[in-house]
Amino acid sequence: MKKYLLFAIIIINFSLFAQDTWYYVIQVKGVVINASTKKTIKAGDKLRSIDKIDFKDANGVIKVINPDEGIYNLSPAYSKKRGKEFQYLVKAVMSPLLGSTRVIFYKKSIDFGETVADDVLGDSALYFGPQELEIYPWRGQQGNDDKYLFEYTYKGKLYSDSLSKVKETLQLYTGLENVLNDDIKGPLGINAQIIRMVNNKRQIYRSFRLIIPEKQSLINEINMVVRAMRESGKEAEEIDWVIGETLKINYPNCNYDWSPFGKWLKENTEYK
Amino acid sequence: MRNLLSKISPVKLLLSAAHSLFLVFLTFALLYIDFPYSDDKLVISMTSLFEKFILNIDKKPDRSGFLFVNSSYENELITKYDEAGFEIGNLSITSRESLYRFLSRVNSIKGSYKFILCNVQFNEPSPYDSALFAEMSKNKKIIVPVDYNAETGNNIIPDNILSGYALYPLYGGEYLKYRLMDDDTSKSIPLLIYEKMSNSRMEMGFPVNSMNGACGFNNVIIDYVVRKHDLDYKLTDMPFPFVNLREVMDLPDEVFEPMIKDRLILIGDFREKDNYQTTFGDMPGTLILLNVLLTLENGKNIISFSFLMLIFLFYGILSYYIFNVTEQEKLSEKLSRHRVLKFFGKFIGFVFILIVFSVFSYLIYNIHLNVFIIGLYLNLLDTMIIKYSNKKTVNETEILK
Numbered sequence: 028m029k030k031y032l033l034f035a036i037i038i039i040n041f042s043l044f045a046q047d048t049w050y051y052v053i054q055v056k057g058v059v060i061n062a063s064t065k066k067t068i069k070a071g072d073k074l075r076s077i078d079k080i081d082f083k084d085a086n087g088v089i090k091v092i093n094p095d096e097g098i099y100n101l102s103p104a105y106s107k108k109r110g111k112e113f114q115y116l117v118k119a120v121m122s123p124l125l126g127s128t129r130v131i132f133y134k135k136s137i138d139f140g141e142t143v144a145d146d147v148l149g150d151s152a153l154y155f156g157p158q159e160l161e162i163y164p165w166r167g168q169q170g171n172d173d174k175y176l177f178e179y180t181y182k183g184k185l186y187s188d189s190l191s192k193v194k195e196t197l198q199l200y201t202g203l204e205n206v207l208n209d210d211i212k213g214p215l216g217i218n219a220q221i222i223r224m225v226n227n228k229r230q231i232y233r234s235f236r237l238i239i240p241e242k243q244s245l246i247n248e249i250n251m252v253v254r255a256m257r258e259s260g261k262e263a264e265e266i267d268w269v270i271g272e273t274l275k276i277n278y279p280n281c282n283y284d285w286s287p288f289g290k291w292l293k294e295n296t297e298y299k
Numbered sequence: 300m301r302n303l304l305s306k307i308s309p310v311k312l313l314l315s316a317a318h319s320l321f322l323v324f325l326t327f328a329l330l331y332i333d334f335p336y337s338d339d340k341l342v343i344s345m346t347s348l349f350e351k352f353i354l355n356i357d358k359k360p361d362r363s364g365f366l367f368v369n370s371s372y373e374n375e376l377i378t379k380y381d382e383a384g385f386e387i388g389n390l391s392i393t394s395r396e397s398l399y400r401f402l403s404r405v406n407s408i409k410g411s412y413k414f415i416l417c418n419v420q421f422n423e424p425s426p427y428d429s430a431l432f433a434e435m436s437k438n439k440k441i442i443v444p445v446d447y448n449a450e451t452g453n454n455i456i457p458d459n460i461l462s463g464y465a466l467y468p469l470y471g472g473e474y475l476k477y478r479l480m481d482d483d484t485s486k487s488i489p490l491l492i493y494e495k496m497s498n499s500r501m502e503m504g505f506p507v508n509s510m511n512g513a514c515g516f517n518n519v520i521i522d523y524v525v526r527k528h529d530l531d532y533k534l535t536d537m538p539f540p541f542v543n544l545r546e547v548m549d550l551p552d553e554v555f556e557p558m559i560k561d562r563l564i565l566i567g568d569f570r571e572k573d574n575y576q577t578t579f580g581d582m583p584g585t586l587i588l589l590n591v592l593l594t595l596e597n598g599k600n601i602i603s604f605s606f607l608m609l610i611f612l613f614y615g616i617l618s619y620y621i622f623n624v625t626e627q628e629k630l631s632e633k634l635s636r637h638r639v640l641k642f643f644g645k646f647i648g649f650v651f652i653l654i655v656f657s658v659f660s661y662l663i664y665n666i667h668l669n670v671f672i673i674g675l676y677l678n679l680l681d682t683m684i685i686k687y688s689n690k691k692t693v694n695e696t697e698i699l700k
Contacts, residue, residue, distance in 0.1 A: 051550070093540075095540055
């Protein structure tokens with residue numbers, strides 16, 4: 028059996044590196060030996076700061092209490108490594124700022140119709156399924172008969188689909204899934220353009236890179252986040268936000284629309 | 300030097316001193332009004348962070364003087380009735396039985412602890428109340444929270460138990476400042492503990508309160524020296540003693556006694572529901588109360604003589620600058636095409652000077668000024684005085700003609 032010899036008590040606090048500092052054992056899980064006395068540790072024992080603890084199994088835990096430090100759970104996984112308070116404080120300080128970012132972020136996503144096309148597509152846009160794109164007059168007044176095309180290059184071949192238009196909203200990527208039937212393992216970037224046809228003349232309305240995310244790893248990561256946050260009792264809004272941040276970290280500087288992303292999440296992940 | 304002194308007008312000097320006194324009064328009056336000024340909030344938050352992050356001024360109290368008892372996971376279900384007295388279900392409250400057991404054990408070790416702050420809501424009755432309240436009334440060093448608004452609140456605490464208000468509804472914002480008392484009969488928990496422990500008494504006044512002959516603010520900026528982070532051994536190397544109520548109750552005497560001896564025992568929900576937004580992230584309500592108490596213990600609500608002198612001098616210099624209108628200022632006002640822009644430019648200048656002073660006074664005295672309002676007032680005054688001076692000059696010229 029693998030042994031986990033730890034200098035667990037000593038590493039709690041160097042400032043209390045004194046023989047008269049003791050730790051009272053409240054509970055024990057698994058077999059844990061006091062290597063100094065060679066005795067099995069049980070509830071009610073008192074450990075000194077110089078005692079060495081020998082965990083006989085990986086899941087062993089002892090709960091100890093010290094009047095000046097409170098309660099500790101010591102286990103083979105116990106680590107002296109601490110997140111610096113500075114980082115903790117920065118996070119705390121940033122939370123209101125991030126909160127305001129979140130508001131903007133949701134506003135961009137949910138109130139899609141109020142946003143400009145640039146904000147939704149940017150230089151790089153993530154693909155999670157068909158979505159809508161609000162269009163705006165460009166180089167003069169928009170004509171009712173104007174037609175729009177979605178052009179993209181995939182595996183060296185140029186594809187061109189006409190985009191259906193409902194008033195000032197274009198239906199994007201509707202035919203893309205048929206082309207992308209292949210199992211795409213990794214993230215994929217496709218050069219894409221939205222072309223506006225005015226009197227049979229081509230005008231490039233938007234030119235951007237369409238990113239198809241690495242599906243399985245993103246699903247795994249989001250599932251892990253959702254599970255962990257639910258276990259710690261976080262609210263749905265916080266989970267949404269963290270998912271958004273996860274996406275931003277994985278695909279920095281990529282724009283996306285929450286509407287297809289939310290649908291994609293519901294279809295593929297544990298997010299509800 | 301002599302040349303410079305000869306330029307100083309005694310009349311303007313006197314006027315500046317009088318105006319400085321007025322400004323000191325105005326400052327204290329603004330600080331008396333517990334309103335969440337946005338500029339106040341920003342300056343206080345940023346300075347607190349600057350103090351903790353950059354200057355590294357973050358001295359923690361001795362952790363052996365405290366015991367944090369978490370009651371989040373010690374609950375009981377009681378029957379819930381509607382306003383007409385019909386049973387409508389049940390309600391989870393902190394277990395009064397467990398509290399009773401803990402307090403009776405603490406009381407059995409006579410006079411061993413400093414004080415107990417039992418930050419548990421007593422709005423709903425429980426079958427264990429009579430036993431618990433009897434135990435609480437045995438010792439005068441226990442304090443419990445009552446509703447801030449005594450008239451609308453549902454309070455079941457007997458009169459012989461020390462009680463005060465804990466947290467009160469804020470009009471937006473967060474607990475940057477804390478109102479120590481509402482009037483002479485309604486005091487907050489931290490103030491009451493401080494009064495008991497230091498044998499002092501605070502009395503309400505305007506614009507400042509009095510405490511044992513000294514002047515102190517009623518709304519004090521909370522210096523968050525003990526934060527949530529400090530209660531988690533996984534996050535800090537020097538955790539404050541934090542235990543769960545159930546875990547501490549059954550400890551043998553040899554462990555239990557040193558855990559409560561000479562300590563301030565804080566019982567409350569540190570983990571689940573009782574959290575409030577602060578500059579330093581979510582903060583349990585009991586920790587906010589503790590930090591207010593520590594702020595009081597460090598005398599950070601007291602207005603010192605040196606601060607009074609400093610602010611008087613600062614306002615005096617500003618006032619003299621305003622009253623002493625130079626020819627250049629008059630000319631500039633006359634020739635100015637963008638008066639609104641100039642007005643705002645000057646306003647920003649005043650606010651900047653006030654912020655610099657405010658940050659300094661916070662770091663030394665824990666006092667911030669309401670920079671926006673005072674800045675606006677000074678700017679208006681300055682503009683009016685220059686206009687008046689110009690008008691006066693024109694009139695004098697016309698008379699001479």
